Amino acid sequence: MPSSWQDRSPPEDKADVVVLGIAARGLAAAARRAGLRAVALDLFGDEDTRALAVETIALRRHPGFAIDPGELFDQLDIHAGHTLPVVLGTGFEHAPEIVGALAARYRLAGCGPDTLARLKQPAVFERLLADLGIPHPRLLHGAAPEGMRALEKQVGGAGGAHVRPATMARGEGWYLQEQVEGRSVSALFLGDACTARLLAFSEQWCAPAEGTPFRYGGAAGPIRLDDGIARDVADALSRLVEANGLVGLASADLMVGEAGWSLLEINPRPGATLDIFDRPPLPPLLRLHIDACAGRLPELALLAPGAGVEARAAGVLYAPAAFDMRLDPLPEWVADRPRYGTRFDAGEPVCTVLAAGHDTIDARETLSRRMDHLWRTLNTADRQAAE
Template identity: 70%
Template sequence: MPSSWRDHSRSRDEADVVIVGIAARALAAAARRAGHRAIVLDLFGDDDTRELAVEAIPLRRLGGFAIDPDDLFEQLAIHAGTDLPVVLGTGFEHAPEIVEALAARFRLVGNGPATLAALKEPRAFSALLGALGIPHPRVFAERAPAGVATLEKRIGGSGGWHVREADETRGTGWYLQERVEGRTVSALFLGDGRAARLLAFSEQWCEPGEDAPFRYGGAAGPIRLDPAVEGEVERALERIVGATGLVGLASADLVLGTRDGEWSLIEVNPRPGATLDVFDHAPLPPLFGLHLDACAGTLPELALLAPGPGVAARAAGVLYAPAAFERRLDALPDWVADRPPPGTRIEAGEPVCTVLADGQDAHQARENLSLRLDHLWRELNRAGRKAAE
């Protein structure tokens, strides 16, 4: 695998930040909107990531979608040195020891290992929520009590690939979480280590795949919740930030129960996430800049983003390949992000790209997104069959 698509000799002089993640295109776009010049290290090296970056460095991939830590440290030593700030995306919540080693060698901007452990170690996090009086599902180390429906999850996992119904774990690194029925939403917020600022709410959904019934499908927003629930969530996030020292842009996954005012906090993701595509637009200021400011201890004076005049609703969803194919479509629509280079072989069930849509409200944006997902797969499939003839 080539180490880069560009000449290394210019990248350090041109760049002012390094972004690392499993798939870092959304963070690269956010950095560009905020006026930054980023070197991007991720597993995919999609076409638009390369266009957005000063330099795009493909990282070596281990099983699944895991980043090879040896390759990561080697590439950061070359491209970040000790002076460029390093911002992490997905791929590190399960390994606070790697984050600790990164922080020791590089200028890491974001949450350190102690915060990650407090938020992503399930029993510690559950105990914290209990102590703070925040509603949450119970967790179990090995087996579920009789009559309690549970989901098995990988500690530090993301994207829903690892989640399945189970009443017993498969071993070390896994846990059970009580299953809570209801509507899934996410709260986008900032922390400065002491206080929180709630920015927006979105709805989220799953796109079930073989052996991955809770695989992440997409998000749409902004939406509003019951005002009383919004206030309770904001106060809960304030307590969590104060207790854990969380900094930067983060999100909290919630389930709204079937009874009025009922909600549960499922998890906190202490990093910029998938809703960058939904919310990194006017009237909100550049979210990457807010992330850096919050990591430095400054929160903005911003009201909760609400649907209405002057606020477009947006949806972003992942297209997963229903069958193995090779990308042969000459040009992808401008509403496609995370664009795989022509000729890329994508196996059944793997993510192909991100599809974007908008609408008058979140419901319409999601409907438009669904139409675009169906249309794009038909076009990709047709182009692949034509090329094989």
């Protein structure tokens, strides 16, 4: 194995990497596992992010969980300079111009603005997939044809809350796409701008709420797909990486059905499945990300369920009703741990709940029980504090 895969013990008096996004806890945890000392910038400043990072800066939050670009650059000038690698999480899919400014000013470890724009502009992405012969849902111009189920999506949207059934896109910044039926699957992979290395598959599910039927709920893995589909996906991702110059850790959202598979979206960044895959038998994923950005891919077989591979699940707990965080301490299987006294409105993400099992069914059942238990406990603690 390359030496860069080994966990290291960096000096105690400085940081090695800057991680940033709407929520940076997953990246901070990945840095810790990789033996790197991280400065974390995000919108929440959760307790475990603060424990995992050398320093955590909670950025100003604009409506819609948007990051304030001015404050972001001010803080990066202080903490990143021109030497530390900067790793992006979610929150920049809609803004290649901000990514371009980051790449020009700092040592960005990840995809640049041109790659992001090609992957996140629906018409450009659809033409690219067609040229490469990769199966994908149709992009619809105007109204959906009679009898066709379609989804309206926001350009650069993430997390699924922006996706709704529709027959016509509402206007600028939105688009209409054919709805494809099947099993929702995510493929975790690395790119070095020339080829892709497929690491693992996971299944995803939604946490529907009024007006947001496709809001992201969670993921579990690893799962096994048909060998032929897995080979086809790996080949398609390699062609896509080469055509776009994609580098680092990324994920592909797929629909897998009886008739085959379809590629919905590429997320060119480390994502939520760090919570289920950044653990043995895989080596530290942030190290793999940084290596891939430098043109080095590992020789790794596709992770599959079986002996010695524990299934894991991670789900987002959304507040069913408004409440104040009055539970201390939170269970050990809770991540993105809010500070005591934090106020949540109904529908807001509260935390991430983790579980493990012999297989994904077992892990998801444990996850469901834990989420139900946690909400009852949080609600009870809030009521008791108010009495």
